Amino acid sequence: MTAGSSNSRLRVNPIACKAHGVCIELLPELIGSDPWGYPVVSGHLVPNRLMDHAKRAVEACPTIALLLEEVPQTPTSGRS
Amino acid sequence: MTAASTVITSTTPLWYATRATGVVTLVLLTMSVVLGIMINVRFATERWPRFVTIGIHRNLSLLVVTFLGLHIVTALLDSYAPVGWLSVAIPFASSYRPLWLGLGTVASDILVALVITSLLRTRVGQRTWRAVHWTAYACWPLSVVHGLGTGTDPKAPAILGTTVVCVAAVVVAAAWRLASGWPEHRALRLTAGATSAAALVAATAWTTSGPLKADWAARSGTPSALLARAHGTASTGTGATAAALPALPLTTDVTGSLSSSTANSGQSSVTINGTGSSPVAFHVVITGPALQGGGVQMTSSQVTFGPTSQPTLYSGDVTSLQGTDIRAAVTDSGGGAVSLDLNLTINGQSVSGTLTASSGSGQ
Amino acid sequence: MNQPEAAGREGDTARLYAAQSAGSGQTAESGRLFSGPADLAGHVGAHGPLPGHDGPAILDAVDRSGLTGRGGAAFPTGRKMRAVVDATARVRRSARQQGAVVVANGCEGEPASAKDRTLLTRAPHLVLDGIAAAARAIGANRAHLCLHEDEHALIQVVQLALKERRSAGIDAVDVQIAALPHRYVASEETSLIQFLDGGPAMPRFTPPRPFERGVAGRPTLVDNVETLAHVGLIARHGPAWFRASGMANAPGTALVTVGGAVTHPGVYEISLGITGAELLELAGGAAEPLQAVLTGGYFGAWLPESRFLATRIAPKDLAAAGAAMGAGIFVALPRTSCALAETARVARYMAEQSAGQCGPCINGLPALAGALEALARRGDTRAPDYINSLAPYVAGRGACHHPDGTTRLIASALSVFAADVRTHLGRGPCAGTRRPSILPLPALAAEAHR
Numbered sequence: 029m030t031a032g033s034s035n036s037r038l039r040v041n042p043i044a045c046k047a048h049g050v051c052i053e054l055l056p057e058l059i060g061s062d063p064w065g066y067p068v069v070s071g072h073l074v075p076n077r078l079m080d081h082a083k084r085a086v087e088a089c090p091t092i093a094l095l096l097e098e099v100p101q102t103p104t105s106g107r108s
Numbered sequence: 109m110t111a112a113s114t115v116i117t118s119t120t121p122l123w124y125a126t127r128a129t130g131v132v133t134l135v136l137l138t139m140s141v142v143l144g145i146m147i148n149v150r151f152a153t154e155r156w157p158r159f160v161t162i163g164i165h166r167n168l169s170l171l172v173v174t175f176l177g178l179h180i181v182t183a184l185l186d187s188y189a190p191v192g193w194l195s196v197a198i199p200f201a202s203s204y205r206p207l208w209l210g211l212g213t214v215a216s217d218i219l220v221a222l223v224i225t226s227l228l229r230t231r232v233g234q235r236t237w238r239a240v241h242w243t244a245y246a247c248w249p250l251s252v253v254h255g256l257g258t259g260t261d262p263k264a265p266a267i268l269g270t271t272v273v274c275v276a277a278v279v280v281a282a283a284w285r286l287a288s289g290w291p292e293h294r295a296l297r298l299t300a301g302a303t304s305a306a307a308l309v310a311a312t313a314w315t316t317s318g319p320l321k322a323d324w325a326a327r328s329g330t331p332s333a334l335l336a337r338a339h340g341t342a343s344t345g346t347g348a349t350a351a352a353l354p355a356l357p358l359t360t361d362v363t364g365s366l367s368s369s370t371a372n373s374g375q376s377s378v379t380i381n382g383t384g385s386s387p388v389a390f391h392v393v394i395t396g397p398a399l400q401g402g403g404v405q406m407t408s409s410q411v412t413f414g415p416t417s418q419p420t421l422y423s424g425d426v427t428s429l430q431g432t433d434i435r436a437a438v439t440d441s442g443g444g445a446v447s448l449d450l451n452l453t454i455n456g457q458s459v460s461g462t463l464t465a466s467s468g469s470g471q
Numbered sequence: 472m473n474q475p476e477a478a479g480r481e482g483d484t485a486r487l488y489a490a491q492s493a494g495s496g497q498t499a500e501s502g503r504l505f506s507g508p509a510d511l512a513g514h515v516g517a518h519g520p521l522p523g524h525d526g527p528a529i530l531d532a533v534d535r536s537g538l539t540g541r542g543g544a545a546f547p548t549g550r551k552m553r554a555v556v557d558a559t560a561r562v563r564r565s566a567r568q569q570g571a572v573v574v575a576n577g578c579e580g581e582p583a584s585a586k587d588r589t590l591l592t593r594a595p596h597l598v599l600d601g602i603a604a605a606a607r608a609i610g611a612n613r614a615h616l617c618l619h620e621d622e623h624a625l626i627q628v629v630q631l632a633l634k635e636r637r638s639a640g641i642d643a644v645d646v647q648i649a650a651l652p653h654r655y656v657a658s659e660e661t662s663l664i665q666f667l668d669g670g671p672a673m674p675r676f677t678p679p680r681p682f683e684r685g686v687a688g689r690p691t692l693v694d695n696v697e698t699l700a701h702v703g704l705i706a707r708h709g710p711a712w713f714r715a716s717g718m719a720n721a722p723g724t725a726l727v728t729v730g731g732a733v734t735h736p737g738v739y740e741i742s743l744g745i746t747g748a749e750l751l752e753l754a755g756g757a758a759e760p761l762q763a764v765l766t767g768g769y770f771g772a773w774l775p776e777s778r779f780l781a782t783r784i785a786p787k788d789l790a791a792a793g794a795a796m797g798a799g800i801f802v803a804l805p806r807t808s809c810a811l812a813e814t815a816r817v818a819r820y821m822a823e824q825s826a827g828q829c830g831p832c833i834n835g836l837p838a839l840a841g842a843l844e845a846l847a848r849r850g851d852t853r854a855p856d857y858i859n860s861l862a863p864y865v866a867g868r869g870a871c872h873h874p875d876g877t878t879r880l881i882a883s884a885l886s887v888f889a890a891d892v893r894t895h896l897g898r899g900p901c902a903g904t905r906r907p908s909i910l911p912l913p914a915l916a917a918e919a920h921r
Contacts, residue, residue: 042676042870046830047830
């Protein structure tokens with residue numbers, strides 16, 4: 029875990045997602061759009077400075093399709 | 109055009125507050141419904157992204173709850189109309205216009221369900237949330253009908269105008285909702301559209317023949333005590349105040365007095381004054397040559413009738429006289445006609461009996 | 472020779488494969504799965520009764536045998552069983568929810584595959600033994616065998632076998648047959664779970680995976696019927712016997728379906744690790760000169776003929792070669808066919824078979840299929856770039872792996888047959904596009920799937 033990143037990542041439930049596109053509007057730094065308006069998330073950890081925006085995007089999804097899930101931290105040897 | 113019109117008023121601030129918050133709630137609810145539809149049809153422009161619609165919809169809905177709360181609390185606290193605590197949650201439990209008030213209770217119950225499921229959306233799950241949210245399409249029309257049915261001044265231009273604008277807004281939004289995504293679910297859309305159009309027509313017909321009619325207060329279930337109190341006060345408060353007759357047809361016991369006199373010309377006149385247990389008063393003068401054994405052969409007559417506060421509201425004359433059975437036809441200055449049927453028992457100088465008043469110019 | 476010709480779908484234009492009887496076309500050490508008759512008495516006579524080992528002993532045996540799933544994912548079966556056992560222990564449930572569930576996947580969704588229905592027809596009791604052993608291993612009190620609803624002959628065979636077992640009273644857990652709609656995505660493991668729970672046979676969003684929360688919320692073991700048949704044999708003969716065949720990192724035998732331009736297309740039982748050349752030999756050799764072999768079915772990839780001949784038939788080796796073992800499907804493509812046209816047909820079929828739940832699949836697969844068709848039939852010059860730019864938006868963005876398989880197949884077609892791509896772009900469709908198709912597909916139709 030690099031300094032400044034949380035231990036959560038964004039994930040889309042593709043069955044629930046109906047391409048409202050609200051998350052893309054609210055978090056353009058992390059969520060892109062595919063050719064049909066569906067969100068593309070990278071799967072990387074969300075930086076701390078964007079966590080509030082990420083939570084807001086999750087809250088705003090009309091179909092509860094955007095999820096913020098904690099990634100189990102694998103222990104690293106030495107300094108992290 | 110029927111005769112009587114009653115407007116129930118009170119000058120208490122609470123009463124005004126209830127009406128005002130009610131109107132505001134309806135306006136906010138209308139906006140919330142329109143915004144909800146805008147979410148569904150994915151309305152978005154460059155300057156108005158989707159998250160704005162969602163944010164305003166959610167905040168407005170919470171504001172609706174606030175104003176609805178004030179509306180309910182002021183109605184409960186106001187002692188003028190007997191809306192009991194029970195009717196906050198239980199529909200049709202109030203003594204004041206139970207049906208029309210009850211619709212408001214149903215609407216507010218639905219709103220509570222909508223708000224709670226929305227606040228707990230992640231716990232409740234998308235399917236349940238969606239199912240409950242569909243009932244918003246019932247909540248709004250119930251609110252409109254509640255407002256028209258319980259409102260005491262539906263004819264006032266501001267109130268009626270607001271209602272019409274709200275209905276127009278939702279009709280336009282609903283039409284957009286039905287059209288968006290056509291031709292998917294074609295049968296469902298056509299059915300919904302036809303049903304809504306029919307409901308709109310029915311509601312308009314009901315409005316013009318119900319709340320916009322003069323006698324709506326009595327027909328809608330306003331307690332008679334309130335109706336009576338309204339005539340008694342005949343207040344000079346702002347707004348439309350007019351002392352008026354109780355609802356017709358009316359039958360009431362009457363008591364009164366009788367006097368007779370004879371002029372030098374040989375004409376006799378009999379004067380009967382009376383009041384009813386319903387707050388009405390009448391005054392009958394029958395003139396004509398005296399009859400052997402008492403009584404009068406009527407050649408002319410004069411009758412006045414009206415609420416006790418305005419006993420000469422109606423005037424006219426006797427149309428038939430059979431012993432102590434007097435029939436009269438009276439009109440007010442506006443041309444409203446009432447026919448009277450007096451059945452009297454004369455006891456010296458006091459009279460008693462029954463008076464039946466009905467609208468129209470008599471049989 | 473036992474011909475399960477009737478075990479095909481009605482109205483199917485796919486070629487039906489005949490099972491090979493034991494002894495012909497198989498090496499001496501393989502030929503385990505079909506070595507007995509189909510009825511209960513004969514089955515017990517040939518294999519012996521299922522031993523009464525307890526759960527932990529069976530679990531240990533499967534673990535040490537190194538058996539991996541034969542349904543396509545090649546996940547170690549012992550590890551999957553342990554995960555179910557751990558999940559059962561981890562969560563305290565109400566008494567009503569106690570016990571795990573075994574789901575045997577006999578829904579052979581790939582049109583080019585015939586191994587599962589052949590196995591169920593020829594050796595149903597081996598599969599049912601496997602289910603019983605697996606149920607003991609994971610402490611299951613409920614078991615289902617999933618089949619496609621239009622496989623009437625197959626359902627009858629299984630029902631008859633179950634009847635024999637019920638009369639003999641040999642199963643502690645009664646196996647319920649579930650008849651699913653015949654769709655490609657129905658055989659996905661979460662589709663089976665959702666169907667068994669009363670819903671549609673369509674994939675669910677995961678997590679949770681079935682081993683944690685499956686049928687009725689219980690930990691569920693979902694395994695291919697062939698995997699379970701191997702479990703039934705391991706329970707009898709032990710892990711060492713199982714490992715006597717195959718390779719160290721891919722032990723045991725496996726059923727494969729070989730089709731296309733070979734002399735004897737059919738279902739064969741092979742030792743894992745034989746070469747592609749040996750596999751083609753088993754099937755009587757190529758019927759005409761080949762250009763490539765579709766390896767791993769419609770979820771796999773193309774391998775050029777020379778590459779295929781040299782590669783070992785085992786999950787890791789095929790993956791390293793850029794393909795996959797999948798459900799053991801191999802279709803030989805002759806030189807006279809057009810690989811692009813064949814792949815375009817498969818892509819269109821897969822697009823139609825989408826469950827229709829996820830945007831990237833609903834939109835992406837038809838777009839990819841259309842582009843490939845344009846390339847194959849008209850030499851559309853925009854097609855290759857369009858496909859390459861679109862593919863990252865399709866693969867990996869659905870709830871299941873349906874779009875991933877198709878995207879990989881299309882990508883492998885463009886790379887393996889790059890020369891053909893250039894020909895089509897330069898000179899238009901080749902002669903191969905007019906050849907009748909080799910890859911089996913049910914008649915393409917715009918079927919509503921809602």
